[in-house]
Amino acid sequence: MNKRERIMAVLRHEEPDIIPITIYTMLMPFRGYEERQLRNAGLCLVEHGFVSVYGIKTPNVKMQTTEDIASLSSSDHYACIPKQKHVVHRTYSTPVGHVSEKYQWGHALYEWPLEWAIKDLPDYQTAEYIIDDTEFFPSYEEFSSAEKIMGEDGIVTAMAPKSPLQSMLYELMGYNRFAIDYHTHRQEFDDLYGLFSKKQLEMYKVIADSPAEVVLTDENVNGIVTSPKLFENYCIPFYKNVADILHRKDKIFMVHCDGKLKSLRDLIATSEIDVVEAFTPPPVGDLSIEEARMAWKEKIIWANFPATVALEAGRDRIERETIDILRSAAPGDRFALGITEDIGDIKSSRYEDVIKTITNTVIEHGTYPIAGS
């Protein structure tokens, strides 16, 4: 099997030749011989973050952006990941009012919220106007081009934003406002949520019509933050609606679940998610691969190699940990292993060595079916 076939076999509940070992392209910034060697050794690429299959317009909302660049070193110009510490201010003006937000670039792989659009109750009305004004349209060229570039080396997923609840929590209001409004202004909270859900489902219809076979929702599910009650009342019904849309067009629905999931284990089992992506076992997560496989018999687990181990351990322990992960997933059906988070200083030789160790170990010990421990 080539690398794309290997991943797709798992995602289609078929038998792979070897357990896929994958990495997000953005986490593999080094280029050239070493990178090619890793791909040739069997490391599969996953392009997910920078390819969209839809465009957005808001005909009646005006957005103004300003940026403050705090620092810029000469090497920043050449880094694959933006390192400039700059702050982006955005103001959205609508006929019913305006809201503003502030983001920082340069620390994480994505922009990072410093101030959220919803700061007070009157901001709900403006936020609702913006959401209601949003139109989604197909934009498939970029995806097709990315697939052509990827070839047989991996897969390109259609990226979808966080679900309405997670968007409200992380992007629209922040956790303080979210926690307080959920308890004290439930009507406003639920009205906004309802509108947001309706709009996002329009977006998923555009995604479902795209050439992408696999859709990844950038959810960051974490049971410590999202309680079972919230997950059950908001996320589960939304996932069902999304799955209905995607499954009608034979798409595979993956959700990025990289947090602690023990408290959500049984709810995830009942959900319509096809793939629990970035599932992170202990010591970072709180649910073992065995427990997860037992609980989610119909789902594919695309595990994330726990970054803490990569940072702390030497080559021997990383090898042992990789073998343990493979054995805990034995015989290996419905299972892939990925590197889905930073595993150290991306420019260091150690970073490359960790990836190489994990890859080589999976190729050596991950032939399907794997013998159990």
Place this chain on the structure above:
Amino acid sequence: MISPTEIDDNMGDILEALRACIIDMDIAGARNACQEVIANGISPYEAINHAMVPGMRIVGEKFERGEYFLLDLIAAGAAMEEGLKILEPHLAKDEGSRIGGVVIGTVQGDLHSIGKDIVSMLLRVTGFDVVDLGVDASTERFVEAVRVHKPTILGMSALITPTMPEMGKVISALEKAELKRQLKVIVGGAPVTKEYAEMIRADAYAPDAVAGANRCRQWVTQSDPE
């Protein structure tokens, strides 16, 4: 819902109602109950120590039992802080004395704040003076804050793996500046493990926000359960 216990006197009823508001995350209720405290001539110090702090303790216990989650801690903390806004102007100078000082922050390169904010809030509302350095705090800022504020405890948080070594750098810098012996260092954050905390010579590791706050209280009181 927590039902107010049957207490005969008016003071007991008000304090019980206040405690229940904290536990039930009832922000407006906590504000009203604190106004009742003042209107009925009850000592604000009594209200804090016999209603609000025990209420937050129960919230913490519910978190540890998996009944409450991070957002519940935030809402309960917001209820407590809303009540404190009413009570604080009425506190006499010697009342509500603080039990210790904490410098806390998320290390350089990391912008995550939720865990650190909750620990900070839990410490503040239960009697600590907290100097919160915010996120992306450099080693130099931590060392300078320890030098200036002379805290009993330094808390550091890292939520992404590449920033974890920053915690070790701060501890080394404190040792070099001969400031480490005067305080306890506690570290936490999703990717941080007990083994990692030991490796960087931290005094304690907090698996979650409530455990972190409990450990800090234990250090200064030596009476709370770990």
